[in-house]
Amino acid sequence: MMGPRFTDLVASLPATVPFVGPETQERARGEEFAARLGANENVFGPSPRAVAAMKRAASEVWKYGDPENHDLRAALAAHHGIPAENIVVGEGIDALLGYLVRMVVAPGDPVVTSEGAYPTFNFHVAGYGGELIKVPFKGDHEDPVALIEAALAHEPKLIYLANPDNPMGTWLPAPVIQATINAVPDGSLLVLDEAYLEFAPEDTAPPLDVGDERVIRFRTFSKAYGMAGARVGYGIAATPLIAAFNKVRNHFAMNRISQAGALEALADQRYLGQTIANVATARARIAGIAEQNGLSVVPSATNFVAIDCGADGDFARLVLAALVRRGIFVRMPWVAPQDRCIRISAGTEEDLDLFAAFLPEALAEAAGG
Amino acid sequence: MMGPRFTDLVASLPATVPFVGPETQERARGEEFAARLGANENVFGPSPRAVAAMKRAASEVWKYGDPENHDLRAALAAHHGIPAENIVVGEGIDALLGYLVRMVVAPGDPVVTSEGAYPTFNFHVAGYGGELIKVPFKGDHEDPVALIEAALAHEPKLIYLANPDNPMGTWLPAPVIQATINAVPDGSLLVLDEAYLEFAPEDTAPPLDVGDERVIRFRTFSKAYGMAGARVGYGIAATPLIAAFNKVRNHFAMNRISQAGALEALADQRYLGQTIANVATARARIAGIAEQNGLSVVPSATNFVAIDCGADGDFARLVLAALVRRGIFVRMPWVAPQDRCIRISAGTEEDLDLFAAFLPEALAEAAGG
Numbered sequence: 001m002m003g004p005r006f007t008d009l010v011a012s013l014p015a016t017v018p019f020v021g022p023e024t025q026e027r028a029r030g031e032e033f034a035a036r037l038g039a040n041e042n043v044f045g046p047s048p049r050a051v052a053a054m055k056r057a058a059s060e061v062w063k064y065g066d067p068e069n070h071d072l073r074a075a076l077a078a079h080h081g082i083p084a085e086n087i088v089v090g091e092g093i094d095a096l097l098g099y100l101v102r103m104v105v106a107p108g109d110p111v112v113t114s115e116g117a118y119p120t121f122n123f124h125v126a127g128y129g130g131e132l133i134k135v136p137f138k139g140d141h142e143d144p145v146a147l148i149e150a151a152l153a154h155e156p157k158l159i160y161l162a163n164p165d166n167p168m169g170t171w172l173p174a175p176v177i178q179a180t181i182n183a184v185p186d187g188s189l190l191v192l193d194e195a196y197l198e199f200a201p202e203d204t205a206p207p208l209d210v211g212d213e214r215v216i217r218f219r220t221f222s223k224a225y226g227m228a229g230a231r232v233g234y235g236i237a238a239t240p241l242i243a244a245f246n247k248v249r250n251h252f253a254m255n256r257i258s259q260a261g262a263l264e265a266l267a268d269q270r271y272l273g274q275t276i277a278n279v280a281t282a283r284a285r286i287a288g289i290a291e292q293n294g295l296s297v298v299p300s301a302t303n304f305v306a307i308d309c310g311a312d313g314d315f316a317r318l319v320l321a322a323l324v325r326r327g328i329f330v331r332m333p334w335v336a337p338q339d340r341c342i343r344i345s346a347g348t349e350e351d352l353d354l355f356a357a358f359l360p361e362a363l364a365e366a367a368g369g
Numbered sequence: 370m371m372g373p374r375f376t377d378l379v380a381s382l383p384a385t386v387p388f389v390g391p392e393t394q395e396r397a398r399g400e401e402f403a404a405r406l407g408a409n410e411n412v413f414g415p416s417p418r419a420v421a422a423m424k425r426a427a428s429e430v431w432k433y434g435d436p437e438n439h440d441l442r443a444a445l446a447a448h449h450g451i452p453a454e455n456i457v458v459g460e461g462i463d464a465l466l467g468y469l470v471r472m473v474v475a476p477g478d479p480v481v482t483s484e485g486a487y488p489t490f491n492f493h494v495a496g497y498g499g500e501l502i503k504v505p506f507k508g509d510h511e512d513p514v515a516l517i518e519a520a521l522a523h524e525p526k527l528i529y530l531a532n533p534d535n536p537m538g539t540w541l542p543a544p545v546i547q548a549t550i551n552a553v554p555d556g557s558l559l560v561l562d563e564a565y566l567e568f569a570p571e572d573t574a575p576p577l578d579v580g581d582e583r584v585i586r587f588r589t590f591s592k593a594y595g596m597a598g599a600r601v602g603y604g605i606a607a608t609p610l611i612a613a614f615n616k617v618r619n620h621f622a623m624n625r626i627s628q629a630g631a632l633e634a635l636a637d638q639r640y641l642g643q644t645i646a647n648v649a650t651a652r653a654r655i656a657g658i659a660e661q662n663g664l665s666v667v668p669s670a671t672n673f674v675a676i677d678c679g680a681d682g683d684f685a686r687l688v689l690a691a692l693v694r695r696g697i698f699v700r701m702p703w704v705a706p707q708d709r710c711i712r713i714s715a716g717t718e719e720d721l722d723l724f725a726a727f728l729p730e731a732l733a734e735a736a737g738g
Contacts, residue, residue: 003582004558004610005526007475013616021621023435036432045431054430054626058423061598061630062414063405064591066392091460091600095619106376120621127617157374189373213372222433229430229625231460241373247382248496250464252390252489255624256598257423261430 009107009129019120022329034327035351037344040166040196040304042226043351044275047268050227050261057260065256072259075266076234086210086236088245091253093195093218093233098124099249100216100235104157104189105130112150113160114142116167116335118193121160130157137338140298140306141170144180151188159184162193164200167333167343169300171204178206184214189241192217195233198224198272199279200301213238221258223303224272224279225265230258279303282346289356293363298341306333306341309363313339318366319359326358378476378498388489391698403696404720406713409535409565409673411595412720413644416637419596419630426629434625441628444635445603455579455605457614460622462564462587462602467493468617469585469604473526473558474499481519482529483511485536485704487562490529499526506707509667509675510539513549520557528553531562533569536702536712538669540573547575553583558610561586564602567593567641568648569670582607590627592672593641593648594634599627648672651715658725662732667710675702675710678732682708687735688728695727 022039026032036043045051069089077084090096097120105111107129113121115134125132133154135146142165151159161180164171177192184190192215197205208217216237222228232254235242265272286305287297298306309316313336320332320342332342344355391408395401405412414420438458446453459465466489474480476498482490484503494501502523504515511534520528530549533540546561553559561584566574577586585606591597601623604611634641655674656666667675678685682705689701689711701711713724 002555003607004473005556006472006613009475010472010613010616015612015616017615017620019436019620021433021436023439024437027439039433041433042431045428051427051430054427055424057598058420058427058626058630059414061420061423062411062595064390064408064410064597067388067390068393070392070396091622092619094621098619103375103379104373106378186371187374226431228433229426231622231624238372243384244375244379246386247379247384250460250467251386251388252463253460253600255600255627257427257626258624261427 013127025324025329031327033329035347035354036329037347037351037355038329038331040223040302040345041228042223042275042279042303043346043348044278045226046261047265047271049268049271050225050265053264054257054261057257061256063256064252065254065259067251067254069254069259072263075263079266080208080236082208082210082236085239086242088235088242088249089254090233090235090249091255092222092231093193093220094120095231095253096218096233096235097121097191099245100191101125101128101130101158102248103244110154110156111158111160112147112154112156114147116333116338117142117160118162118166121191137168140168140338141165141172144172144176148180148183151185155185156188158189158191160191160193162195163204164196164301166196166302168298168306168338168341169302169304170298171200171301174203174206181206181212181215188214190215194218195220195223196302199276199303204301208236210236210238213241216241221262221265224275225262226275227258227261227265230261231255232258232262279346282352285352286344286346289352289359293359303346304343306338306343308341311340312336315366316340316342319362322362322365323358326362328355328358382496394693394698400696402698404716404723405698406716406720406724407698407700409592409671409714410597411592411644411648411672412715412717413647414595415630416634416640418637418640419594419634422633423626423630426626430625432625433621434623434628436620436623438623438628441632444632448635449577449605451577451579451605454608455611457604457611457618458623459602459604459618460624461591461600462562462589463489464600464622465587465602465604466490466560468614469560470494470497470499470527471617472613479523479525480527480529481516481523481525483516485702485707486511486529487531487535490560506537509537509707510534510541513541513545517549517552520554524554525557527558527560529560529562531564532573533565533670535565535671537667537675537707538671538673539667540569540670543572543575550575550581550584557583559584563587564589564592565671568645568672573670577605579605579607582610585610590631590634593644594631595644596627596630596634599630600624601627601631648715651721654721655713655715658721658728662728672715673712675707675712677710680709681705684735685709685711688731691731691734692727695731697724697727
C-alpha cells in the first residue's frame with residue numbers, strides 16, 4: 001500500500017500552512033479575542049439590505065447558485081458602466097488569483113511582485129511552480145518603477161501590484177497606475193489588486209478600459225462591503241481573458257446566499273458611503289491613539305492603519321505579542337523595514353477603546369519597562 | 370498589446386462551457402421553471418436549525434470563516450468516529466476533486482473513470498492535462514471489475530467510482546466496494562464519491578478505514594442535508610493525503626455562513642431522517658407515475674430516479690425537451706444505453722403533481738402523437 005503518487009511539483013511544496021486564522025489563536029489562548037483588529041475585516045459589516053437578502057436566501061440554499069453569476073455580473077456591469085462580458089465573479093479574489101495563476105504560470109515561469117506584498121498571491125505562484133521575483137517597497141509604497149524594471153528584465157507572465165497596498169495601506173495616484181499599465185511589456189499581465197479601492201481617495205484608480213489586454217483588476221465584497229466571510233470577488237479584464245476563466249474555474253463554486261447578499265450590498269451605495277465615513281473616523285482615531293503614545297502612522301487609503309512603533313521589527317513583534325496576550329488581535333508586515341509597524345484594522349469605538357487602553361502597556365512591556 | 374500568455378495546457382482546453390444551470394435555461398425561456406427536478410437538488414432543504422444558524426451568521430459575515438474549519442471537522446470526526454486529521458473540508462466536493470486532481474495528475478497521466486460518470490471530475494482531469502480512460506457501465510451500474518482491469522492495464526493516478534451512482538441512482542453493496550478498494554493497484558488512488566450515501570440502504574458503504582491509503586471518500590452537505598447552494602463538502606482519507614490538501618487548497622475559501630449551517634445540519638440527525646423518508650416517498654411516487662405511463666424506473670439509492678422511457682436516447686431527449694418546454698426542469702444521462710432514461714429529482718408533492726400532469730403529454734409529443 002504505497003498511497004497516491006503526487007506530482008513532482010506538489011511533492012516539492014512545503015507542508016507548512018502559512019495562514020493562521022484568529023480562531024486558531026483563540027483556540028490556543030483558550031478564549032476569544034476582545035477586539036478583532038488583525039485581518040482587515042470590516043466590522044461595520046454588510047448593508048442591512050444585504051443581511052436581509054442573505055437571511056431570505058438561507059431557506060433557498062437547497063438550490064445551487066447560478067453558475068454564470070448572471071444577475072450579479074449584470075449589476076456590476078451597470079455599476080461600472082462596462083459590459084458583463086468583461087467581468088468574472090468568483091469565490092473571493094483569492095480563488096480568482098488562483099485560477100489566473102493556473103492559466104498562465106507553468107513551472108519555471110517568472111512572476112514579479114513586491115517583497116512583503118500579498119502572500120496568498122505568492123502561495124498560488126509557488127503552487128503552480130512559478131519563480132517569484134521580488135522588488136522592495138520604496139518609502140512604504142509598492143514601487144511601480146522597480147516592478148516594471150524587473151518585468152523588462154525577466155519577461156514575467158504576471159506583475160502583481162496592489163493599489164491601495166496591503167499591508168501598509170498606502171496608495172499611488174491614478175496617473176502613476178496608468179503609466180504603469182502603459183509600461184507593461186508585451187506578454188506580461190498586470191494584476192492590479194484593488195481590494196481596498198472603495199476606501200481610497202478619488203483619483204486612486206484610472207478609468208476602467210476593458211479593451212486593455214495588459215491588465216486585470218480585482219475588486220471584492222470582502223472589504224468595503226463588509227462581507228469577507230461570504231467569499232465574493234470579481235475581476236475586470238478584456239473579453240478573451242475573462243472568457244478563459246471558464247476553462248478552469250469551479251463553475252458551481254458560488255454560494256447562493258452570497259450571490260443574493262452581494263447583489264443587495266451593491267445596490268445600497270448609501271450604506272457603503274456610511275461605512276467609508278465610519279472607517280475614516282476609525283482611522284483618525286487610530287492615528288490619535290498612536291500620537292498619544294508618541295508614535296506616528298503611515299497614511300492609509302484602506303480600512304487599516306500601520307502604526308510605526310518607532311524601532312525595529314523585533315520591537316514591533318514584541319508590541320504585537322503583548323497586544324495579542326491582552327486579547328487584541330492584530331497583525332503586522334513581515335519584511336523590514338515595514339515590519340517596524342503593527343497593522344490595526346478600523347474597529348468599532350469599543351474595539352479602539354480597548355486598543356487605546358492596552359497599547360501603552362504593550363509598548364512598555366516591549367521596551368522592557 | 371499581445372495580452373497574457375496562457376500555458377500550453379490551458380491554451381489547448383476547449384472554450385465551451387459544459388455546465389448549463391437551470392437559471393440559464395430560465396433566462397432563455399423568459400420564465401422560471403414550475404418544478405426544479407433536474408439538478409439532484411434536495412427540495413426538502415436544510416434543517417430548520419441549520420437555516421436559523423445561517424440567518425444568525427449572516428450579520429457576522431464581516432468575519433472570514435475559520436480557515437481550519439476546526440469546529441466542523443471536529444463535529445464530523447465525532448459523527449464518524451474518526452480523527453479530525455483524516456478530514457478535509459472544502460467548498461463542495463467539486464472543489465475538493467479539483468484540488469485532488471491537481472495534486473496527483475500531471476499532463477499525460479492516466480485516470481480511469483466510467484463512460485457517462487460525473488462530468489465535473491472529467492473537467493478537472495482534462496484541466497490538468499490528464500488522460501481519461503473510460504469503461505462502460507454494466508447493467509446501469511458502474512462496473513468495478515472493469516475499473517480495476519483498466520487500472521491494472523494503465524496504472525492510473527486516480528480511479529473514480531461513485532456509490533451510489535449519478536446519473537443512474539444505482540448502488541453497489543459494501544462488500545463489492547471493499548473488494549474494489551482491496552484491488553486498487555499500488556500507486557493508484559480510488560476516488561470514492563459518496564455524495565448520495567445518506568439516501569442509500571444500510572450496507573452500501575464499507576466501514577471507514579482511515580489508515581487505508583488506497584482510497585479517499587467524499588461526502589457532502591449538498592444532497593441529503595439540503596445545502597447545495599452553501600458549498601460544503603468533505604473528504605475522508607489517510608493523514609498524509611489530507612495534510613497535502615493544505616499545500617494547494619484555498620485556505621480562506623469557506624463561507625462563514627455555510628460553516629455555521631453545516632454544523633447545525635449535522636447535529637440535526639432527526640431532520641436528516643425525515644428528509645430521507647420524504648425522499649423515499651417521492652421516489653415511490655416517481656415510480657408510480659412512470660408505471661401509470663407504462664414505463665419502468667431504475668431502482669435508486671439517491672434522491673433522484675432514472676425513468677426508462679422505453680426507447681432510445683433520441684426518444685428520451687424528445688421527452689425531456691417536451692417537459693422542459695412545459696416548465697419542468699429535468700436532465701438525463703448523456704451516453705447510451707443509459708440515455709434511454711430521463712432523471713427526475715425527488716420533488717415536493719406539488720412538483721410531482723406537475724410532472725405527473727405533463728409526462729403523458731411529453732411522451733405523446735415525443736412519439737409524434
